[in-house]
Amino acid sequence: AMIALNSATVGEALESIARHLPYHSSGANLSLVEYPDDGKSGIRYSLNLGLGTPRRQLMELTYMVAYRFLCMVTSEGQELWRVHFRHERGLTSGEYARYFACPVRMAQAEDELLFPTHLLAQRIDSNDAGLRQMAERFVGNEMRRFPLDIGRQVEVLVDRQLSAGGASIKLIAGQMGQHPRTLERRLQAQDLVFRDIVDRVRRTRASEYLAQSVIPLSQVAALLGYSSQTSLNRACLRWFGQTPNALRRQGSRGSQ
Known part of the structure; x- marks a missing residue:
C-alpha cells in the first residue's frame, strides 16, 4: 500500500500492486487489461480457489476494495466505470449501488473493474518519491530473503x-x-x-x-x-x- 499510494501516477500504482501482490497473498494475481476500441482499461483479479470454495462474496469484497482505492487516488466521477463479475447476481441492484457508483454487470466472461484509460496517467497528489523508494527497498529485501516459488x-x-x-x-x-x-x-x-x-x-x-x-x-x-x-x-x-x-x-x- 505504501508503494502504491506514493506512486507518481495511477498506472504506476496499479503496476506496483500487480507486481507485489503474489508475495502478499499466495494464489492471488492482478493484471492490467486494455480495451483500446472502447477507450477503457482496467484491472483483473484472480485467486486460485479449491473446488467448491464459495467465491462470490470474496470477489465482490476484493473489487469493492479496489474500487475504493481507485476512488481515493482519482479525482473524476465513476459514471463511466464498469464492474464485471463472472458469477450470477447475489444481491439486488440497489445493494450493489450502495458500494459501486457505476454499472455492475453479472455473468460476464471475466471479473474486472474498467475505467477510462486516461486515468492511468493521472498523477497522485499524495505521492512522495522518498517514501516510495524506502518502501521499495524494504519490499525488495524481503523478496530476496523469501523469493516467490x-x-x-x-x-x-x-x-x-x-x-x-x-x-x-x-x-x-x-x-x-x-x-x-x-x-x-x-x-x-x-x-x-x-x-x-x-x-x-x-x-x-x-x-x-x-x-x-x-x-x-x-x-x-x-x-x-x-x-x-x-x-x-x-x-x-x-x-x-x-x-x-x-x-x-x-x-x-x-x-x-
Missing part, C-alpha cells in the same frame, strides 16, 4: 496467458527471461512439470467457468486455451469423469 511464478503467468491462446513453455519462459530448457530444469528441481501446472490451472478455471451457465461452452474452451470444444470435453472427462454439459446440469440441480 518458481512453480507459483509459472502458475501466475499461465493463468494470464490461457485466454490469449494458450500457454506454451516457450512463451512463459520468454516472459521470465529464460530459455525453455532452463525453466524446465528449475521446475524439475522442485519435482514440477510444466504441462502439469498448465493442466492444474485449466482444471481450476474450468470448474469456475462451468459454474457460470451463461458462458457458452465454446467460450469456456477458448478461455482455457483450447482450439476446440472437443478438447474441453476430453479434459473434463479426465478431470471430473463427466462432460461439461453434465457438470453444468449437476451444478444447476445443486443450486435449486
Whole structure:
C-alpha cells in the first residue's frame, strides 16, 4: 500500500500492486487489461480457489476494495466505470449501488473493474518519491530473503496467458527471461512439470467457468486455451469423469 499510494501516477500504482501482490497473498494475481476500441482499461483479479470454495462474496469484497482505492487516488466521477463479475447476481441492484457508483454487470466472461484509460496517467497528489523508494527497498529485501516459488511464478503467468491462446513453455519462459530448457530444469528441481501446472490451472478455471451457465461452452474452451470444444470435453472427462454439459446440469440441480 505504501508503494502504491506514493506512486507518481495511477498506472504506476496499479503496476506496483500487480507486481507485489503474489508475495502478499499466495494464489492471488492482478493484471492490467486494455480495451483500446472502447477507450477503457482496467484491472483483473484472480485467486486460485479449491473446488467448491464459495467465491462470490470474496470477489465482490476484493473489487469493492479496489474500487475504493481507485476512488481515493482519482479525482473524476465513476459514471463511466464498469464492474464485471463472472458469477450470477447475489444481491439486488440497489445493494450493489450502495458500494459501486457505476454499472455492475453479472455473468460476464471475466471479473474486472474498467475505467477510462486516461486515468492511468493521472498523477497522485499524495505521492512522495522518498517514501516510495524506502518502501521499495524494504519490499525488495524481503523478496530476496523469501523469493516467490518458481512453480507459483509459472502458475501466475499461465493463468494470464490461457485466454490469449494458450500457454506454451516457450512463451512463459520468454516472459521470465529464460530459455525453455532452463525453466524446465528449475521446475524439475522442485519435482514440477510444466504441462502439469498448465493442466492444474485449466482444471481450476474450468470448474469456475462451468459454474457460470451463461458462458457458452465454446467460450469456456477458448478461455482455457483450447482450439476446440472437443478438447474441453476430453479434459473434463479426465478431470471430473463427466462432460461439461453434465457438470453444468449437476451444478444447476445443486443450486435449486
